[in-house]
Structures are given as structure tokens and as C-alpha cells.
Amino acid sequence: MSEQPGGSEFALIQRCFSSGYPQNAATLLGVGDDASVICPPAGQHLVQSLDTQVADVHFPANAPAQLIAQRTLRCAVSDLAAMGATPQGFLLGLTLPDNQTDWLDDFAHGLRDAATEFGISLLGGDTTRGPALVISILVQGWVATAPTPTGLTRSGARVGDDVWVSGYIGAAALSLPTVLANPETTDGLAAAYYYPTPRLSLGQSLLGIATAALDISDGLLQDAHHIATASAVSLALTGEQIPTAVGCGHPDWPNCLTGGDDYELLFTASPAQQASIQALAQRLALPLSRIGQCQPSAPGQPPAVTVSLDGLPLQLKTSGYQHF
Amino acid sequence: MSEQPGGSEFALIQRCFSSGYPQNAATLLGVGDDASVICPPAGQHLVQSLDTQVADVHFPANAPAQLIAQRTLRCAVSDLAAMGATPQGFLLGLTLPDNQTDWLDDFAHGLRDAATEFGISLLGGDTTRGPALVISILVQGWVATAPTPTGLTRSGARVGDDVWVSGYIGAAALSLPTVLANPETTDGLAAAYYYPTPRLSLGQSLLGIATAALDISDGLLQDAHHIATASAVSLALTGEQIPTAVGCGHPDWPNCLTGGDDYELLFTASPAQQASIQALAQRLALPLSRIGQCQPSAPGQPPAVTVSLDGLPLQLKTSGYQHF
Structure with a gap:
């Protein structure tokens, strides 16, 4: 039992996730090491959300991979919109039932398109084999430290609003x-x-x-x-x-x-x-x-x-x- | 098809993940909103790693929930150790086969123990139902901007080392x-x-x-x-x-x-x-x-x-x- 892919599948994953995503000035080290490293811009707070979507719970398992990728990343980025944050990057946890080369290529295609639309870097992630398709995405972005240091929360509504x-x-x-x-x-x-x-x-x-x-x-x-x-x-x-x-x-x-x-x-x-x-x-x-x-x-x-x-x-x- | 739990399960998740974890001075907004917000300390870069572990691929599905939590968080934090980073917090994506109250309580117990050992905040996450137990953990920490702005990478070994x-x-x-x-x-x-x-x-x-x-x-x-x-x-x-x-x-x-x-x-x-x-x-x-x-x-x-x-x-x- 182990953590990381190897051999030819490693090359496939590398091809799908190592290039073609927007580059971001804050990103010092991206996909391919033990961790990613980013440089927080001065005067900004970091806003983060993790979303998990499961096949046949959150989307039809037989939907096209490209559409699954689009929807999943867009839903995740929406949490940043709700905070008033400016998106910076994301990390991807992908659990796949089989070694489906075409599926992964199509998924990466949709993911690159959506990431490009939002100008966000793919910072890192983990691809594993498992009995069901499960996608976890950590998205993050920035909000200025003033005048709203925590962005838009759920807790500030007042009587009369x-x-x-x-x-x-x-x-x-x-x-x-x-x-x-x-x-x-x-x-x-x-x-x-x-x-x-x-x-x-x-x-x-x-x-x-x-x-x-x-x-x-x-x-x-x-x-x-x-x-x-x-x-x-x-x-x-x-x-x-x-x-x-x-x-x-x-x-x-x-x-x-x-x-x-x-x-x-x-x-x-x-x-x-x-x-x-x-x-x-x-x-x-x-x-x-x-x-x-x-x-x-x-x-x-x-x-x-x-x-x-x-x-x-x-x-x-x-x-x-x-x-x- | 939706994103978030509701009703009594919502209360269960809230009980398991909303308190008892270390608090961190950098954390401005934790579990419970659309996203978490942290204040990056001056002179530090942010180091992040996302690990996914799947039942019966990375650990025995019938292992005690408390031990699964311990191992999963410790493995994730190890990526920060490999970078020379100081851990700050984590986000949890948890996919569960059933509404197993006892399992979730035990899992949270192990997670709190491990988080306390490393002094890291639970910043947020997402709990969903799915056909298999899948755990994704985003861990993050800090490394000083000098003298090694990206921490310890894999790429710096030289002939003679x-x-x-x-x-x-x-x-x-x-x-x-x-x-x-x-x-x-x-x-x-x-x-x-x-x-x-x-x-x-x-x-x-x-x-x-x-x-x-x-x-x-x-x-x-x-x-x-x-x-x-x-x-x-x-x-x-x-x-x-x-x-x-x-x-x-x-x-x-x-x-x-x-x-x-x-x-x-x-x-x-x-x-x-x-x-x-x-x-x-x-x-x-x-x-x-x-x-x-x-x-x-x-x-x-x-x-x-x-x-x-x-x-x-x-x-x-x-x-x-x-x-x-």
C-alpha cells in the first residue's frame, strides 16, 4: 500500500497535470515536488475552500470527463466568489476506478480550459486508484486585508438588511x-x-x-x-x-x-x-x-x-x- | 445532487469537526463558512501538499477509524517535513460509505489527537457520502523566504553530494x-x-x-x-x-x-x-x-x-x- 503512482501511469499523470495550466506570479514551486510553494502578496489574506464531488452523488458517472472537470472546478471556484476573493490556484485530489487513459486526457482538457478561464495555477495534487471516481479540489485566492479582512462571511447580516x-x-x-x-x-x-x-x-x-x-x-x-x-x-x-x-x-x-x-x-x-x-x-x-x-x-x-x-x-x- | 450535508448529519459533522482542534494565530476564519481565511506571516512562503488515501488501497478499510485518521494526517504532514516547513493547518475532504456515527466520532478523535501533536488548525473541508471511504487532506505550513525560499526540493542534488x-x-x-x-x-x-x-x-x-x-x-x-x-x-x-x-x-x-x-x-x-x-x-x-x-x-x-x-x-x- 503506497501513495504515489509509478511507471507508465506516472508519465500519463505527468502529461495531464504538468503543463498547459496558467502560470501565476505567486507560484514559486508547482506540480512535481513533495509540496508546492507560493509567495503570499503583501496586504492580502489567503482564502481557501476544499470541495469533494463523488460520481453518481454529485454528477452522473457517465458524463463526459471534460464536463465533469469543468463543473467540478467551477463549483469550487464559486466558494471563492462567495467570499469576494480573487482566485490564485488549486490542488487536485483525484481517485479513479481504472487506468483510463482517454478519460484522464479528457478530464485534464476540461480542467485546463476552466483553469485558464479563471487564470489559476494547478499547484499540485495526488492521483490514486480507487473503487469510485472521487474528486477533491482545494481552491484558494486572496482578499485585501482592509476593509474586510475575512472577505464576505455568512455571519454579518443584521435586522433591517x-x-x-x-x-x-x-x-x-x-x-x-x-x-x-x-x-x-x-x-x-x-x-x-x-x-x-x-x-x-x-x-x-x-x-x-x-x-x-x-x-x-x-x-x-x-x-x-x-x-x-x-x-x-x-x-x-x-x-x-x-x-x-x-x-x-x-x-x-x-x-x-x-x-x-x-x-x-x-x-x-x-x-x-x-x-x-x-x-x-x-x-x-x-x-x-x-x-x-x-x-x-x-x-x-x-x-x-x-x-x-x-x-x-x-x-x-x-x-x-x-x-x- | 448537491454539495453539503444537512439535518442531523450536519449536526454530527459539526460536532466532529468544529471544535477541539488547535487554534492558530494565523487563522482568521475557520470551519463553517464558504471558505477559511488565514493571515500569512511576514517573511514566510506558504508550502502546501494534498494527499488522497483510499480504503483498501492505502490502508485496510476495517482498521479502527482512530488509527486511519492518525496515519492519514501523519502521512500528509510528512510532506511538509520533507520541505523543511513548519505546519500551520489542514483541510479535510472526507467521503464516507454510510452514515456511521460511531465511525465518524472515532475518526475525529484520532484526527484531533494528531492535529494537537502537530499544533495545526482544522481550517475547513467537505464531508460527502460515496461508495468508498476516501480521505483527502490538504496540509500547509510556512518556510522562511531566506535563505531557502522554496524549502527543500528534490532537484538540488549535485555530483559529489x-x-x-x-x-x-x-x-x-x-x-x-x-x-x-x-x-x-x-x-x-x-x-x-x-x-x-x-x-x-x-x-x-x-x-x-x-x-x-x-x-x-x-x-x-x-x-x-x-x-x-x-x-x-x-x-x-x-x-x-x-x-x-x-x-x-x-x-x-x-x-x-x-x-x-x-x-x-x-x-x-x-x-x-x-x-x-x-x-x-x-x-x-x-x-x-x-x-x-x-x-x-x-x-x-x-x-x-x-x-x-x-x-x-x-x-x-x-x-x-x-x-x-
Whole structure:
């Protein structure tokens, strides 16, 4: 039992992961030694997130390798967007069922494309054999030490703050039947599934404006609950104001609120910031919708997330996909 | 398909991973947000390594969870030792077959113990369900920007340098039959398997002394080959001088040279450093053995690793365990 590949497979892995990725001025030592070494830029804090995705849990095992790579890296980078960080690099832990040469080449192709889009270095990683395809990605980036030394956290929402969301909610959840039936398609809604857009410019622009933020990966309502709990406020959302992939009379509308995988940003901000946020929406050409307000929690009750429709409280059966 | 746990399992994960780990002054934001945030200390470079270990590939799936955690974190930290880095923190990607409450509690117990020994913070991570137990650990630490800005790499060995190894080689490989037959035992050789010692003090002391270094995770000979290739020199080792768990007349002796999992440091240094290295061995109470020399490669041949015994070249069947 051992750690590292050898022989011809070592050469394959080296070919797939040693070149063609963006170079980064901060990277002093990349793939190929016991560890990577980077030089932290002055006046910046390091922001890091580790994501694990498992075949047939997080994506269809028979999806094209290139699309799996795209989606996995984009989902990971989204956590940096949610913090307002500027991405720098990533490390990859890859567990593969077999020695699939073509699969690995295709995976590396998608990974290089996505890394190039975000300008991030592949710093290192570990490729192992195992009974299932499991992908762990550590992404990291920088946030200026002032004025927001920890970037955008989940815990800063205050009573009276507005609740905002970027883009449209639900396309990825509604694409799931299509993706599962035909994992090779990237048409229509499936593009939202395989190519989620980390809202990096938005996150960076919200530093100093938003009081709390996260990216929606488990469904709007469940993720709203994370802000509520971390900030100790309740969130009252107005159903008609939520920008969904289908209208609120449509039978799929509830799935848009509870389905995961959108990777839009949910954030809170003082009402005094409304003009700044609307200007930001214009500048980024990205819809930013005010969907509710932070309120005190009911006496003796934990923070809650409620949705009203036609002024009446809405009962939704689930508040997000819980796979573990 | 989604990213994050929810409900009661969320509470379980929170209990296991949110407290009881060392706190670190560099950590501004730890477990529980979209990402962690750390403040890089001035005059230091960041050293990072990601290790993935898979049940029944890297360790017996039925080994006690506490021992699996110990071994996995210790192996990961060993990569920092090989760079001469001072550990700071880690992130954990954990894929579990079932919702095994007891398993996760025991795993967290072992993880906390090992993290406490090394004084490293748990910065974040991701726990997912999957068909097999897969553990990915990102460890990181610091190395001073001068005099060795990238720490101890594999590529600095020069013709004429001595080749050194710490401790004794082969105990972990020889323990494998015992560990596989009885995964619960930690007696005798099995301790070498479950509790490898990252040679952190040695690595840090070798900054400015060693020209190249790595930790032995795939067998002495295969890992020596990594230094040879990266440094473009050949390594000529003297069998009698290699400090092995059994003597060189023993039938298991070749396994000591080719088996993995020792996590001792293999390093090279100018002969002018012999006195410093011997003094270091005294100070650390750790045997450091000079086992060979760096030589020019044969004309037209790639860098090679050779072992002599009784002055004659030795033929060994394998040069390391290749699991991928």
C-alpha cells in the first residue's frame, strides 16, 4: 500500500497535470515536488475552500470527463466568489476506478480550459486508484486585508438588511432530468448544470457593501438558512420577487427554490446600499434582485427562513437536497 | 445532487469537526463558512501538499477509524517535513460509505489527537457520502523566504553530494502482513505503520544544509529515483550502510529497500556538511546514516539508482510499490 503512482501511469499523470495550466506570479514551486510553494502578496489574506464531488452523488458517472472537470472546478471556484476573493490556484485530489487513459486526457482538457478561464495555477495534487471516481479540489485566492479582512462571511447580516440574489434561480435543478437522461448534452438548461458561473466580479465588488454572502449550492432556501443561523436573524422572502427559471404559477416553481446547484450569490446589505447595488447590476450586466428582508426571529424561536406568496406564508416540503 | 450535508448529519459533522482542534494565530476564519481565511506571516512562503488515501488501497478499510485518521494526517504532514516547513493547518475532504456515527466520532478523535501533536488548525473541508471511504487532506505550513525560499526540493542534488537517510528503513513494509491480518493491532511493527513520525525538526534543521530532500513513501529505491530524476544525477548506494529494520543477510532485507510507508527523510548534502549533520543527529537523537553518493549518470543514460553489496552491484526485482 503506497501513495504515489509509478511507471507508465506516472508519465500519463505527468502529461495531464504538468503543463498547459496558467502560470501565476505567486507560484514559486508547482506540480512535481513533495509540496508546492507560493509567495503570499503583501496586504492580502489567503482564502481557501476544499470541495469533494463523488460520481453518481454529485454528477452522473457517465458524463463526459471534460464536463465533469469543468463543473467540478467551477463549483469550487464559486466558494471563492462567495467570499469576494480573487482566485490564485488549486490542488487536485483525484481517485479513479481504472487506468483510463482517454478519460484522464479528457478530464485534464476540461480542467485546463476552466483553469485558464479563471487564470489559476494547478499547484499540485495526488492521483490514486480507487473503487469510485472521487474528486477533491482545494481552491484558494486572496482578499485585501482592509476593509474586510475575512472577505464576505455568512455571519454579518443584521435586522433591517435587504436580502438579494444574483441571476436566476432554478435552471440547474430543472436541468437534472435532462442531464441524468442524457449526460452528454450541454444544450439549453444543461449548460447551467455543467458550466455554472462563479460570480467572481460580483463577489469582489460586494466587499464593503454586503453584510453577508454565500453561493447557492444546496438550494436557495437551505442556503438562506445558513445565513440566518450564522447571523442570528430570520429571513423573510417574498416569492414574487425571487427571479426563478419559471414563473411562480408553474408547477416546477417550488423546485427552483429548493433545488441546488445554481451557484448564484445570495447576500444581504443595508437598505442604504440599494443604489450602489443597482449600479453594480448595470455595470456587471447581471440582474440583482431584492427578494426580502432580515427580521428579528420570533421570541424563543431559532432563526427561520420564510417565503410569502400573495402575502400569505408558503409551506414548502423540503428546504434543499440533503445527500449526506 | 448537491454539495453539503444537512439535518442531523450536519449536526454530527459539526460536532466532529468544529471544535477541539488547535487554534492558530494565523487563522482568521475557520470551519463553517464558504471558505477559511488565514493571515500569512511576514517573511514566510506558504508550502502546501494534498494527499488522497483510499480504503483498501492505502490502508485496510476495517482498521479502527482512530488509527486511519492518525496515519492519514501523519502521512500528509510528512510532506511538509520533507520541505523543511513548519505546519500551520489542514483541510479535510472526507467521503464516507454510510452514515456511521460511531465511525465518524472515532475518526475525529484520532484526527484531533494528531492535529494537537502537530499544533495545526482544522481550517475547513467537505464531508460527502460515496461508495468508498476516501480521505483527502490538504496540509500547509510556512518556510522562511531566506535563505531557502522554496524549502527543500528534490532537484538540488549535485555530483559529489553524499546521500543520507534518517532512522531505520523497512519497519512499515515488514508490518504489512501483521496489519492486514489484524488491523486493530498497534503492537510492535504495526506502530510504525499507523503512527509514522513526520521528521519535522529534521526537515527544518536541514534548511541551508541539504541540497535535496523527500520523505520515503513509496520505498527507498523508488523515492531515491525521484531525487535522481529531478536533480539529473545518479545515486550510488552502499547496501551495508543502509539502516534497515533487518540485517542485509535476512530474506526480508530487499523488502526494506523497496517497500513503502517509512516516512523517513532521504536527503543529499555536500561532504562539507558531514560534521553538521552528525551534530544534528546527536541533537535530535535520531540516527542519520550516510548511505551513498551522487555521481554523474553513465554517458547517454538517464539518471539511475544503484545499490552495491560486498562491492558488487545488486539486482532488485522491483523498485517500489506502484498502486496506480
